[in-house]
Amino acid sequence: MLWLLLALTSAITGGFIGIIGKYVLKKHDYICYAFMWNMLSAAFLLPLVLLNFSFPGTFYEWSLLAIGMCLWLGINITGIKSLQMVEVSLREPVSQTRLLFILLLSVIFISETINFSKIAGTILIFSGLSLATYKGGEFFSRLKNKGIQLALLSAFLVSVVSIVDKTALKYWAVAPYLFLEFFVPGLVLGTMAFCRRDRLKEMMKSKYLYVILVTALGAVSSYTLYWAYQLKEVSVVFPIAQLATLITVIGGIVLLKERKDISLKILATVIMILGAILISGYV
Numbered sequence: 001m002l003w004l005l006l007a008l009t010s011a012i013t014g015g016f017i018g019i020i021g022k023y024v025l026k027k028h029d030y031i032c033y034a035f036m037w038n039m040l041s042a043a044f045l046l047p048l049v050l051l052n053f054s055f056p057g058t059f060y061e062w063s064l065l066a067i068g069m070c071l072w073l074g075i076n077i078t079g080i081k082s083l084q085m086v087e088v089s090l091r092e093p094v095s096q097t098r099l100l101f102i103l104l105l106s107v108i109f110i111s112e113t114i115n116f117s118k119i120a121g122t123i124l125i126f127s128g129l130s131l132a133t134y135k136g137g138e139f140f141s142r143l144k145n146k147g148i149q150l151a152l153l154s155a156f157l158v159s160v161v162s163i164v165d166k167t168a169l170k171y172w173a174v175a176p177y178l179f180l181e182f183f184v185p186g187l188v189l190g191t192m193a194f195c196r197r198d199r200l201k202e203m204m205k206s207k208y209l210y211v212i213l214v215t216a217l218g219a220v221s222s223y224t225l226y227w228a229y230q231l232k233e234v235s236v237v238f239p240i241a242q243l244a245t246l247i248t249v250i251g252g253i254v255l256l257k258e259r260k261d262i263s264l265k266i267l268a269t270v271i272m273i274l275g276a277i278l279i280s281g282y283v
Contacts (some may be wrong), residue, residue: 003231007240008225014221015247018088019255020214025084028203031221034076035193038186040215048175056171064168071161073185079154085147089252092245093132094151096272099125099239101159110165114232121278128272131264140257166229168202176224239276
């Protein structure tokens with residue numbers, strides 16, 4: 001059950017990423033944060049790359065990497081901007097819509113199985129989304145919020161890149177693949193951050209310990225998740241890793257004092273986690 005241990009490790013470490021990131025982004029630029037997130041994560045992974053220095057040789061295998069890098073660049077911009085704009089205890093449940101996308105895409109493109117548990121889990125996640133976006137007597141009314149829209153776009157991109165990465169990892173070792181997915185988008189973001197270097201210096205001067213910590217957690221969470229992808233179906237691994245949502249939501253409420261609609265957020269989160277467990281096949 002190594003894949004389960006890896007998925008749980010990804011969930012525990014990943015649960016704190018949104019909390020710390022939101023704390024930093026309250027006062028600092030999202031492009032600068034995205035740049036440091038990618039470059040420091042790549043730096044943490046570099047020793048593992050040197051220990052397993054191998055690259056595939058065909059155009060197809062490198063084209064999968066190229067697609068993945070482009071998608072991750074989009075995820076960095078949309079996802080981190082939405083984290084800046086929306087309470088993390090609201091954004092995280094909304095982001096679970098990626099489970100709906102990933103289930104559908106994994107069945108269509110990589111022929112993974114679908115059964116009653118996965119369908120029931122999907123219905124629960126959709127129900128949780130309707131609660132999370134409830135406001136003013138209307139379900140889904142929060143979908144008008146630009147930050148929520150960006151979170152949904154990011155969720156869709158994450159689901160697509162998960163299928164790409166799952167396919168690519170048949171040919172790539174985890175460390176070099178993941179390193180390049182951080183490093184190359186980081187270089188692109190670096191050209192944007194250069195124009196905001198004053199804000200970058202300000203962020204690193206006041207929050208450098210938090211930035212280093214969140215990128216270390218990100219590197220661990222990503223590496224263990226990708227390793228699990230190599231061992232088990234992505235539609236099974238991914239929901240387990242998303243149990244990080246519970247940590248993020250509670251942390252947002254307790255640590256960041258996001259006290260609006262607490263009961264609604266928790267209920268939506270619990271429903272979505274139950275949906276994730278159903279999709280994983282443990283019920």
